[in-house]
Amino acid sequence: MTRHNFAHLLQAYAVLIMTAVLMVALTLLSDSFLTVQNLLNILNQNAPLAIMASAMTLVIIAGGFDLSVGAIFAMGAVASAWIALNFDPYVGLLLSPFIGLAMGVVNGLVITLLRVHSFLATIATSLIFKGIAVVLSDGRLIPVRMPEFTWLGRDKLGGVFIAIWVMVIFALLLTFVLTRTSLGRQILAVGGNAEAAVLSGIRADRIRVITFAIAGFAAGLAAAIATSRVSMGQASAGAGFELDAIAAVILGGTSIYGGVGAVWRSVAGVLLLALINNGFNILNADPFYRDLTTGLIILAAIGVSASGKRA
Amino acid sequence: MIAIRASGLGVSFGGVSVLRGITLDIAQGEIHGLVGENGAGKSTLGKVLGGYYQATTGAMQVFGEPANPWNPRAALARGVALMHQELQLVPALTVAQNVFLGIEDKWFGILRNTEKRRLAGLMAASGFALDPDAVAASLSIADRQKIEILRALARDARVIVMDEPTSSLAKGEVAHLHDTMRALRADGRTVIYVSHFLDDILSVSDRVTVLRDGDHVLTAPAATLTKGAIVSAMLGGGKTETPFPDKQISGDPAMALEVKGLTNATLREVSLTLRKGEIVGLIGLVGSGRSEIARAIIGADPSTGTVRLAGAEFAHRTPHTSTQAGLVMVPEDRRKQGLVMTLPVRPNMTLPHLARFSRAGIMQRLRERRKAADLIDYFRVRPANPEGDIASFSGGNQQKVLIGKWLIGDPRVVILDEPSRGVDVGARQRIHEAIAEMAARGTAVLVISSEIEEVLGLAHRAYLVDRGRIVQMIDPDQTDEGAVLAALFRHQSSTEATA
Numbered sequence: 168m169t170r171h172n173f174a175h176l177l178q179a180y181a182v183l184i185m186t187a188v189l190m191v192a193l194t195l196l197s198d199s200f201l202t203v204q205n206l207l208n209i210l211n212q213n214a215p216l217a218i219m220a221s222a223m224t225l226v227i228i229a230g231g232f233d234l235s236v237g238a239i240f241a242m243g244a245v246a247s248a249w250i251a252l253n254f255d256p257y258v259g260l261l262l263s264p265f266i267g268l269a270m271g272v273v274n275g276l277v278i279t280l281l282r283v284h285s286f287l288a289t290i291a292t293s294l295i296f297k298g299i300a301v302v303l304s305d306g307r308l309i310p311v312r313m314p315e316f317t318w319l320g321r322d323k324l325g326g327v328f329i330a331i332w333v334m335v336i337f338a339l340l341l342t343f344v345l346t347r348t349s350l351g352r353q354i355l356a357v358g359g360n361a362e363a364a365v366l367s368g369i370r371a372d373r374i375r376v377i378t379f380a381i382a383g384f385a386a387g388l389a390a391a392i393a394t395s396r397v398s399m400g401q402a403s404a405g406a407g408f409e410l411d412a413i414a415a416v417i418l419g420g421t422s423i424y425g426g427v428g429a430v431w432r433s434v435a436g437v438l439l440l441a442l443i444n445n446g447f448n449i450l451n452a453d454p455f456y457r458d459l460t461t462g463l464i465i466l467a468a469i470g471v472s473a474s475g476k477r478a
Numbered sequence: 479m480i481a482i483r484a485s486g487l488g489v490s491f492g493g494v495s496v497l498r499g500i501t502l503d504i505a506q507g508e509i510h511g512l513v514g515e516n517g518a519g520k521s522t523l524g525k526v527l528g529g530y531y532q533a534t535t536g537a538m539q540v541f542g543e544p545a546n547p548w549n550p551r552a553a554l555a556r557g558v559a560l561m562h563q564e565l566q567l568v569p570a571l572t573v574a575q576n577v578f579l580g581i582e583d584k585w586f587g588i589l590r591n592t593e594k595r596r597l598a599g600l601m602a603a604s605g606f607a608l609d610p611d612a613v614a615a616s617l618s619i620a621d622r623q624k625i626e627i628l629r630a631l632a633r634d635a636r637v638i639v640m641d642e643p644t645s646s647l648a649k650g651e652v653a654h655l656h657d658t659m660r661a662l663r664a665d666g667r668t669v670i671y672v673s674h675f676l677d678d679i680l681s682v683s684d685r686v687t688v689l690r691d692g693d694h695v696l697t698a699p700a701a702t703l704t705k706g707a708i709v710s711a712m713l714g715g716g717k718t719e720t721p722f723p724d725k726q727i728s729g730d731p732a733m734a735l736e737v738k739g740l741t742n743a744t745l746r747e748v749s750l751t752l753r754k755g756e757i758v759g760l761i762g763l764v765g766s767g768r769s770e771i772a773r774a775i776i777g778a779d780p781s782t783g784t785v786r787l788a789g790a791e792f793a794h795r796t797p798h799t800s801t802q803a804g805l806v807m808v809p810e811d812r813r814k815q816g817l818v819m820t821l822p823v824r825p826n827m828t829l830p831h832l833a834r835f836s837r838a839g840i841m842q843r844l845r846e847r848r849k850a851a852d853l854i855d856y857f858r859v860r861p862a863n864p865e866g867d868i869a870s871f872s873g874g875n876q877q878k879v880l881i882g883k884w885l886i887g888d889p890r891v892v893i894l895d896e897p898s899r900g901v902d903v904g905a906r907q908r909i910h911e912a913i914a915e916m917a918a919r920g921t922a923v924l925v926i927s928s929e930i931e932e933v934l935g936l937a938h939r940a941y942l943v944d945r946g947r948i949v950q951m952i953d954p955d956q957t958d959e960g961a962v963l964a965a966l967f968r969h970q971s972s973t974e975a976t977a
């Protein structure tokens with residue numbers, strides 16, 4: 168095996184290796200870690216973030232950045248709760264992803280029509296989306312304590328939380344889209360070399376809009392699950408989720424320069440972040456060190472990723 | 479005096495030997511040409527001499543001192559500067575700032591802004607003239623090369639390695655660069671000139687070194703060499719310059735493409751026609767608007783005027799609709815505009831044809847792979863692997879993939895912009911054959927090239943382009959390179975007179 172291939176493998180599987188090492192360490196250090204209950208809980212708690220990170224992977228592969236998914240999440244939380252309370256709980260849960268989708272399309276159109284960098288555009292739209300959520304909710308909590316609303320976040324199907332099923336299906340779906348479909352191929356091409364893609368007859372702007380639409384949909388879906396679980400919607404929900412999602416994608420070795428990446432690795436990135444968190448809890452470690460540790464691990468992942476690029 | 483003495487130099491990358499046993503003396507005040515096919519190691523040797531790569535075996539002496547350690551910094555300190563093929567300038571900085579980048583006159587970290595004065599002295603001494611306040615990005619490539627040379631002189635370089643400096647220069651600019659080289663030589667400096675343009679090398683070099691597959695084949699005074707002798711040394715056999723394929727006369731007079739009055743920021747009233755099975759050339763100096771014509775035809779740039787494809791007017795052209803309609807362009811810069819380096823060969827080839835290789839939006843990889851394997855076979859792409867990492871392929875093989883990707887589905891009109899730029903002799907010949915074959919299948923072909931010889935050798939007809947206008951139509955069989963160049967310069971000066 169050449170050094171080149173080795174660096175590539177390291178880049179691709181570093182997140183799995185780190186996750187495995189952490190799991191072994193936590194198993195050895197604590198009896199309460201490796202239980203079905205604990206593992207299912209970790210997955211369940213992180214299902215919304217994993218859904219958002221999966222979609223963020225496509226945005227980043229296509230060469231973009233979406234800093235507005237946290238705000239779309241807030242909007243989804245407020246909207247789903249408000250609709251559930253004033254109209255119908257099922258419709259509230261169902262509409263949330265589509266409200267997110269619409270906001271994602273707005274992001275995509277702003278970026279492609281105004282020709283501004285996605286980073287700047289989504290900083291602006293995130294404030295707008297968040298602002299709408301605050302106005303709609305009047306800054307208050309919207310409690311929805313009815314089983315027709317809370318099933319999505321709290322119930323189980325076949326012994327496993329429905330949220331986990333949704334997350335797995337969503338991540339598999341996006342993996343399929345990225346690796347097997349014409350859309351996925353176009354996403355990889357636009358991120359890898361936008362000019363070559365355009366000259367190959369690909370409508371790159373349309374592809375970019377689609378990736379932002381998917382990210383918006385995912386944020387709305389994640390919001391529906393999380394709002395259902397806590398049985399209340401509020402405009403402060405989802406704060407910082409965009410950075411967690413991006414961190415997970417980068418931990419998964421997806422290139423921030425676009426063109427290269429995998430959805431499943433971003434899900435693994437979410438799990439890695441979650442395990443660090445869980446480890447602090449079950450080991451009763453000083454939580455003051457949690458951010459520090461997480462930051463160092465992300466830095467290590469970026470280092471590995473950069474070394475793979477240079478080789 | 480010997481400027482650089484190499485004894486038994488060898489270089490390997492990851493265990494693969496790319497340069498072996500190079501033993502060579504390069505004298506002070508000499509222009510030394512380095513030639514060889516792509517992959518022969520000429521650029522690698524240039525970069526070793528310039529300190530950019532480390533030799534893995536052998537030893538080197540620079541002005542009598544062993545070159546150890548040897549890296550770009552050490553090389554510069556010893557008076558050896560490397561001019562990269564891709565110029566290493568900061569586009570937003572001025573000429574003066576670029577020339578003295580990193581060696582500014584500072585007083586405790588505060589710039590003293592003496593660069594312009596220092597540059598004036600440098601230009602007076604070297605005979606170069608550039609506007610010190612001009613921003614690098616606004617200058618022609620030839621002027622930007624002068625900045626690089628001035629930068630080397632500012633660091634008192636006594637040996638300047640130029641890696642393919644003429645690959646994006648027009649003919650007149652090449653002559654200018656050659657004058658520059660002679661001026662450097664007259665000043666007692668050494669120029670190491672790496673190029674695959676044999677005429678250029680022969681016209682200016684004192685001595686020429688030929689490499690083949692990483693081996694040192696010969697070093698001889700340029701006066702004793704001919705182009706044929708160099709080519710046969712490069713190829714190892716008795717072959718001379720590769721012949722062009724026969725021009726088949728198309729029996730089908732049907733019009734494939736009619737362009738009328740194409741006008742935009744760079745183009746003025748461009749009209750041209752292409753018949754089925756015809757190969758038509760566009761010849762012009764760099765900056766004449768050749769590529770812009772291609773881009774306007776396929777709709778990559780906006781323009782007014784009409785384009786008729788197989789008799790029907792084709793309005794609202796975009797790269798997307800043009801591709802769908804079978805009007806395709808192979809762009810000039812394969813790295814920037816042509817290939818997606820993050821994807822393997824197969825998806826690069828099928829990228830313009832996703833609908834053809836998918837059903838209900840799902841890619842049919844087996845069919846893709848089969849088609850890619852066919853094309854690899856047809857073009858003799860090496861390595862012959864549809865899943866190969868295209869970024870690691872040689873220029874010639876990348877170019878074959880780039881052209882191959884546009885042959886899928888037999889397009890009506892193919893525009894090839896610089897189809898053989900920077901590729902080796904073997905790939906060049908294969909590409910020329912493929913162009914003749916696509917025309918024989920009834921495709922109309924428009925060939926754009928800075929190598930006039932290439933257009934004359936391939937095309938049935940050719941248009942001369944100057945400043946965004948078509949100025950003349952020529953019959954390639956009734957003219958030669960010199961006559962075409964003379965015509966181009968004549969048109970250029972006549973437009974200057976009327977402008």
